[in-house]
Amino acid sequence: MVVRPPTRPTVALVSQTVYLILYALWLLAAPSGGWAPLAANLAVVPPLLLGVLTVWQMARVSRGPAARTWRWLGWGLLAWSLGALAYSAYDALQLSPFPSLADLGYLLALPCFAVGLSLLRRERRGTLHTLSFLTDAALVTLVLGDLLWRTSIRDTLAGYPQPTFALWISLAYPVVDLLLCAVTVTLALWRPLGLQRRVIALLAGGMLCFLGTDALYYDAVARGVYRPGALIDLGWPLAALLIAWAAFRSVQERRSTASLPFRVSEGWKRLLPHYAVLGVFGLYLVTHLRAALDGTQEVTLWLTVGLFVVRQFLVLTDNQRLQQQLTHRAEHDPLTGVRNRSDLEAGLQRQINEARARGGEVAVLFVDLDRMKEVNDTFGHSVGDRLLQAVAARLASHLPAGAVISRFGGDEFVAALPGHPAPAAAQVAQALLEAAREPFQIGPEILHVSASIGVALAPGDADCAETVIEQADAAMYRAKQAGKGTWRFASEQLNGLHMPQAQLEVLLRGALERGEFTLYFQPLIALRTGRVSSFEALMRWTSPVLGPVSPANFIPVAETREMMGGLGRWALREAVRQMGAWQATLPGVGVAVNVSATQFAHDGFVAEVRSALADYGAKPERLTLEVTESSVLGNVRQARHKLLELRDLGVRVALDDFGTGYSSLGQLRSLPVDVLKIDRVFIQDSGTDAAFIQAMVSLGHSLGLRVVAEGIEDAPAVARLLDLGCDLGQGFHFARPLPAAQAVAAMARLCPASGETEAPLSGWNGH
Incomplete structure (x- = not known):
């Protein structure tokens, strides 16, 4: 009842x-x-x-x-x-x-x-x-x-x-x-x-x-x-x-048991x-x-x-605690915890006025997530809310000091960066894009989203907070139209200046994992006999979007964005693998690999070399590591210690781009290197005094080093270098860098009919 x-x-x-x-x-x-x-x-x-x-x-x-x-x-x-x-x-x-x-x-x-x-x-x-x-x-x-x-x-x-x-x-x-x-x-x-x-x-x-x-x-x-x-x-x-x-x-x-709403009266x-x-x-x-x-x-x-x-x-x-809570609630978004849009324009206008007085700039980044609707439709709004919280926290953690991020509404965020001109704003925008691309663990789900970002500068693009936000919003929509997952300036002129490098950086990240890199090989020729002494392994990148990209373009970007460590490790192991594969049929062929300053400075560099040689059964004496003067002169004592460890392994070291740095004879005598490589600028410049090249060759020989001339493009250069006593040459005159199979075929054409290659010379010991 x-x-x-x-x-x-x-x-x-x-x-x-x-x-x-x-x-x-x-x-x-x-x-x-x-x-x-x-x-x-x-x-x-x-x-x-x-x-x-x-x-x-x-x-x-x-x-x-x-x-x-x-x-x-x-x-x-x-x-x-x-x-x-x-x-x-x-x-x-x-x-x-x-x-x-x-x-x-x-x-x-x-x-x-x-x-x-x-x-x-x-x-x-x-x-x-x-x-x-x-x-x-x-x-x-x-x-x-x-x-x-x-x-x-x-x-x-x-x-x-x-x-x-x-x-x-x-x-x-x-x-x-x-x-x-x-x-x-x-x-x-x-x-x-x-x-x-x-x-x-x-x-x-x-x-x-x-x-x-x-x-x-x-x-x-x-x-x-x-x-x-x-x-x-x-x-x-x-x-x-x-x-x-x-x-x-x-x-x-x-x-009506629920509590009645509180009224002031x-x-x-x-x-x-x-x-x-x-x-x-x-x-x-x-x-x-x-x-x-x-x-x-x-x-x-x-x-x-x-x-x-x-x-x-x-x-x-x-x-007092209640007042602090009320103030925080009034100024912050209740879901994500970042600031809300209630005082966004007022705070941004103050920053613009201060920047105008100091002659500086304020960058405004309008961030919009690209796949939030799919997440909400697939997993529900509760998961979507948790994802927004995670995105807000990650974006805030990747902003520079002094920057303020606000939730503009839905899946849109606005970041104000005082004191950030166009280049710095471009770097921050790229960092936020990369942060948004990283997967998010939401409960049992691994979620992937991307972001589109519009960047406006004040007072350059506008001197009113409301207008500069609108400019950044419009730039964000142009970024979406360009294919999402990218960013755009509100100014087309700035896009022309900064977007090529930014796009290159975007495409470069993950290119190694996608298998877009290969090694090409260029022979080093003994000038007196015409035989192939070894090959230099050179990285080549073919982007699905940009096509073949010159190393002169992508290597500086990789070094600036600290990507050369991973690329260098891959190049080292791939070159050693190829050298090990050649040992059965081409026992006299060695490989030279370029080592970046970042890679050489890593504490585990020598261990990486030892591991690569062991994994592929390659002979250490066939491997030459090419380091630049700048990479060894930063810390000569530490560099000498690593070079001695490499010497103990049996690996040779070449000092690359010699003549372009500031190494002294005393420093050169203290470094245990085996080869000097004269930079191409001295070989290709017809105005270079032959006595200058002769001095570098004589210096190398006096220290017991083999001397390699880079950038040889014609027969007269070969004859001139022979007269000056240079040992090895490398350049387009002999062969262009080629994939491994084609490089071997080119070697066969360069060598005598017997197919013999020049054995590495003994007795050339560095100090």
């Missing part, structure tokens, strides 16, 4: 209300006579029992913690009713035992109330809120405790020189009152979930009626003026009526419990400061003042 919530007051509640009105009128009439005390004692019981009936009826139709609360409150009212009946019976029999069954009923009632109120479900609060509530409860409880001390506890202790059971029962009354006081203050200040404000007010009013009536009763008894049938007796039935009405209203309004209602605490404190101070205090009361006074000071400190601290 479905129990429907009542829509009108129950019979018991109406009867209780009518009875209480008649009871109040009877008390106001000041009944007297022999029967009046007994009638007054018995008259308290019916409204309490009617309250029990009403509260338990509401417990039947309630759900969750509220049902348990009303049930416990009903038990409390019942215990009080039974105590009142027992007291009336003792009074009718002119008996006054203490303690008695009446005391048992009275003492059980208030803990039942406290348990019922404690069962209400409350919203989780922070530490400061909790401390504030506890301080308020302690403050009011302390004030009530002092009142009970003066009206009851002190006299009770004075009447019992020795501790007895009766003394403990007497002290139990103020103790349970204090317990209920603390719970009631918590009820008023820490609003339970699912209860309307009026229900809480009725419930708190009922509890305060019990407490106030108890306090007045103790005071009247202490002064010897209490008589049954006094107006004070109305307090307990009134408390039961308020609790019954609270139970009824809670069930009737269950359909209702702010005073939320602060009403705090005003009540302040009022209690003020009244306490007034009453105590007007009278002379004994030692105990003075301690209590200072303790109360101390609690109030602590309470105010907690309020100020909480207000």
Whole structure:
């Protein structure tokens, strides 16, 4: 059977209300006579029992913690009713035992109330809120405790020189009152979930009626003026009526248990419990400061003042924390945590004005994710939201110091970069693109997105924040039209200056993994015999978008963007692999490999060389590593140590581009190298004095080094170098760089019919 919530007051509640009105009128009439005390004692019981009936009826139709609360409150009212009946019976029999069954009923009632109120479900609060509530409860409880001390506890202790059971029962009354006081203050200040404000007010009013009536009763008894049938007796039935009405209203309004939105006009209602605490404190101070205090009361006074000071400190601290939270919420996007667009234009305009005053620039990057709709449609918006959070965090981590990123809306972000001209803005845009391309781990899913970015500069493109954002937005759409996953300047002139290199960098990243690199081989020829001495391995890149790309174009970009380490390791291993494959059929052929400064400076470089030789079974003496002067002169001591390690492996080292650096004869003598390679600029420049080349050849020979001339393009150059005593030559005159198979075929044409190649010369030991 479905129990429907009542829509009108129950019979018991109406009867209780009518009875209480008649009871109040009877008390106001000041009944007297022999029967009046007994009638007054018995008259308290019916409204309490009617309250029990009403509260338990509401417990039947309630759900969750509220049902348990009303049930416990009903038990409390019942215990009080039974105590009142027992007291009336003792009074009718002119008996006054203490303690008695009446005391048992009275003492059980208030803990039942406290348990019922404690069962209400409350919203989780922070530490400061909790401390504030506890301080308020302690403050009011302390004030009530002092009142009970003066009206009851002190006299009770004075009447019992020795501790007895009766003394403990007497002290139990103020103790349970204090317990209920603390719970009631918590009820008023820490609003339970699912209860309307009026229900809480009725419930708190009922509890305060019990407490106030108890306090007045103790005071009247202490002064010897209490008589049954006094107006004070109305307090307990009134408390039961308020609790019954609270139970009824809670069930009737269950359909709107959600908290009402806070309105400014209702702010005073939320602060009403705090005003009540302040009022209690003020009244306490007034009453105590007007009278002379004994030692105990003075301690209590200072303790109360101390609690109030602590309470105010907690309020100020909480207000400051709340203000910080509100400020953060007003300025930041609630989903991603980056700044929102509310003050984007104002902040950007300040940066533009400052940049104009200093003669600088502010770069504005408009970032739009390319595949967010697909993610939302495939995985749902919850995954999409988590992806946006991850994207925002990653973009923010890749911005330079001083930059500010804001969520513009949806999957759009705007980054403001003060002090960033076009080249720096281009680098940041490229870094953000690469960051967005990295996969995102969202739960069990690996998600891939890309971004399109528009870049505008202020005050160059516009000197108004709104306009520069629009310019960056328009540039972002042009980037999408160009194929997404790229960026564009708002200025076409800047695109012409910066986009070729930027596009080259974009395509270069990942090219090695995509298998776009190959090794070409160019022979080194012994000028006196015409035989092939070895091959130099040269990297070549064929981009699916750009086609063949000159090393003069992609190697500087790779070095600038720290990609040469990976490319160099690949070239080394691939060259050694090819050399190992040639050893069976072409035992005399060696390979020379260029080593970048970044690769040579790596701590594990020698280990990488050793590993490559071991993996492919290649002979170390056939491998020549070509290093530039700049790569060894940066740290001569460290370079010498590595070169000696390579010497111990049996690997040869060539000093490449000799003559273009600043090495001295002393430095050259200290480096254990085997070959000098004269740079092509000296060979191809007809104006170069032959004596200068002769000096370099003589220097190399004097140190026991073989000398190689690069860039030989005609027969006269060969003859001139022969006359100067150069050992080896390399250039287009002999052969262009070719893939491995074609290079071997070219070698066969260059060598005698026997196919023999020149064996590496022995005795050419460096220092």
